Amino acid sequence: MNCGTGVRTTALLGSLLIVTAGCAELVGTVESERLDVPSAASPSSSTAASSADTGSVFIDVSSGAELPSVASVAPSVTASVDGEHQAPPGGTVAPTEPEQPVACLPVNPFTTRRLTRYELLGVLSSVLGAEVLASDDVATAIASFPEEASGDITRDFQDTHTLQHVTSMLAISEAVAHVLEANLEQREQVFGQCVEAADEECARAFFDTVGARLLRRPIDAARKSAWLDAFEADGQGALGMVRMLQRALQAPELAFHLWSQNDAYVAASRLSFALTGAGPDEELLADAAAGKLQHRSVLEAHALRLADSPPGRQTFERLLDDWLGLRTAPNANAVVAAHANIDASGLAQEAHRELLDFAGYAVFDALASSSELLTLDIGFPKSERLAKIYGSEIASDDPVVLPNGHRGLMLRAAPLISGHTHTSPILRGAFVRKRLLCQAIPPPDFALVEAGRKEEASLDRATLSNREVTERLTDTSTCAGCHALINPFGFALESFNELGALRSQELVFDEANNVVAKHLLDTSVEYPSLQTGKIVTLNNAQDLNQALVESQQFHACVAQRLITQAQLRPLATDASERCYAASIAEQLSEGVPVRDAWINVAVESVLTAASQTTVASDGGDQ
């Protein structure tokens, strides 16, 4: 089967979406669903063929909604499998449905949405300059613009302006005007030669420069006429220019992505916001005006340029933060840190920064594949304490080798740091399941959690290891279903202590912060394979890491994040986007650099949108 202009076979759609109505079904079936997918080089969207072997029931891990079985993803345009299904452990098999043609394409979001705070700031910064934004007045005004959801923005984005948004836009425009009025240099920077005695020619120049950048498209004739009238009414000059800028700073085209216009400028905006979180630069706008963005090669060249830029890296960092959820990791435990002669203050934030440095280097400098995002044993510990935790040299601009088994996104300080005097195998295991594998785990019954905490207080950690305590607390019939899947991953990670450092034994602290016991570590676990669902053994954290590399679910999770981040929505439930996600997952699992997959997703999104109508090249005066 082929999802597109297809070339290869074998996308593991099943691995993308694992059943999880309850935890018993979280164990996937995954081994066999195969879809033909586009090649990494041309993930386009037109033709198809098909082939596959077995299928399963797919459930949207975020919504729990049942997806079409693979058998319903079918022939000509795209994907299909034969109708043979393998029941997931403890689950049922969906009836085979009639095959329906499904294109392997991202869902095309024409819907208008508001700019996020970071997108707005991205536009303002690129057009007005960082200095203007950093001035006291403007910074205060910007502080009133509401932040976006601090959780996972693909799930929590609230696409509604409030009065505070509107008030803030006004405040920002006033503050910018105030700063420009007071600062000749910054005024020159924005208005160029028209800094003093501005006339109509200056106003027209503004339309084509600052105005077009802020609105991300040429300003149409009617708007120009209205703004020129106002410019005249204001007596032209600096006042007229500043007021025109204030108006542009509150224009609908700045506050919204008006994507339903779907012309070349929208294409430019889509690409630019996806990769940089800001509007198109002059180069991109020029190619939009010239009608060149219909060509994949042109889009790819721009995409590569944008992705590799500093804003591109920052945008990828934001993607990582939304995905891994480590922005608000708890502070490292002060007792454990003191025992290691390490200052705990700010350690979690430093570790978070180190993870981002690692990922940025891996993705953009080393062109790492998603597997390598888990396996590269390098890092950027830039302080003595973090180097001590890693047992490494202190890094400068270049990475250092981490000699103690630290590697990738999982086996490093940021996700391993604990705020307690003991690690939490449950939280660590849940991090792997929820974050690295994009699986939904039902929340626990907190009455049971509360009871468990009371029971925990009665357990003697001097005689019971952390693993034994965890097992006792989660060994009830109610808890065991989920914890059989969560705990093993946490136990495998027990070779890293509460600071994320390699350890050979577990230390137990009393209330006076003295070490009162030591336990041998047992990191060997049995768990249901991510590939087959059959019980297999992991000996340690490295085995777990390798299991993730081989699982496909990790790659599918990365694909999901690449697709959904720019759209600020979860993965669509329709089979077309699922098929598309599977194709990206396959590219990743086969070693396509993450950066290139990210670029592909951005480019494909633009092309898919553009294919709905002809990309116009004349978005200017009408």
Next chain:
Amino acid sequence: MQRRTFLRGVGGLALAIPFLPSLQQKNSWASVSTRPVRYVQWVTDHGVHPDSFWPTVELGEPDSRGVRQTSLADVEGSLSTILGQPFDGLKDDLLLCNGLDLLVVRHFHNACVPTCASWPREDNHIPFFAHSVDTVLEASNKVYPTPTRMGALRLTPGVNSSYKWGSFSWTTVDGRATKLPCYDSNAAALNALFGSTDTSAGAAQQLQEARVLLVDRVLDDYRSVVATASSADKRQLEHYLDLLSELQTRVSVEVKACGVPTLPQELDFDVLHRNAIDLAVAALLCDATRVVAYHSYHGAPDAYDEETFHAWAHDNRTLHTQMQAYRYKQLAALIERLKSVQEDGGDGPRALLDNCLVYANNELSDPPHGSSHLRNMPVILAGKAGGRLNPGRYVHFGGRLMNSLLVSIFDTMGLAPEDFERNGVAGFGDYEGNNAELYSQFLSQDERRQRLPVV
């Protein structure tokens, strides 16, 4: 000059902050003020351990409605560990309300429990009934016969209000639950309320005229885009247009001349909250708003770490209680400040607090949110609401719906059911939940619209 340091209103009333203490005799004022009743909503999160919060004092015998009460003056020493020394001088101003429940047991956190009386159907912090008291009051022409500069001043000092516990203000836009942001920057809120760096009256007028002109022009731009927009785009653009129109109205309102606080540099959380409190009090006093929603998030004077706070709720009673004592100290400071400010009540100066209804509550009652965390919500009322509230008591309602408290607040603020009811629901909030049968006597339409007894 930086905006945060300006002092506007020179030439207006010489009203200074801090203000004179109240001249009123406690509990002796039964007349109704001619000044509008102002609503101040103070909310925090992560619950309180009940034995650290409620006073240990004998309540009287239950009346015919099962309500027990006693005077707070009977409490010796501080009210409790959390309501500690900062509340000692406020006993006559408080009405502690125990025995108020939500009719559901769910372990979810939900920032709209105290203000919407609603709970999320999923663990996503989105209330099923997405209307909070402050947003309803903000929209009411009973509270606002004429508009003010700001419908509601929402403050979350120093904390990003987009965080899941960061705002307790919800409304519904186009059928979608919408969480309203708060100002986390006091300087930005000051700017939004009082405007410009220029202190002269002429300059202020000039600024206002320029602002009205600018918004007019922006409105024109939106109208021109809406005229040609697709139907899908139109909905959102028109919503924005509505907001712009509201902004136009509000920027046209002249704020009463009165003292505006300077905001000292916020070197620690105490100053941060003090500035926010000064700002809220000034906004009320200047009639720049009549509704304040204040979210106190910082849990300690020297640390801000929401994940750690959350962990304490589950496993460290001592630190959690210290954290809440710090937060409630800020509530005491807010009430104290309202009490210390005088305004003309029509028959002489009165404490601003006397014309306020302060409603304080928490996202949870019992911190571990295991099973009893939505019962006995830690409700505090303060102020006299222009003579409509009689504080100085500790009341136990014996297990009534907290919804009735919110109905009582609306009633006190002069709203009838037709003014505050939403979504076709009689009363206010959620009346469905897995414990609904325990409250069946309060679920009829008539009961839902009743205010609490005694209050």
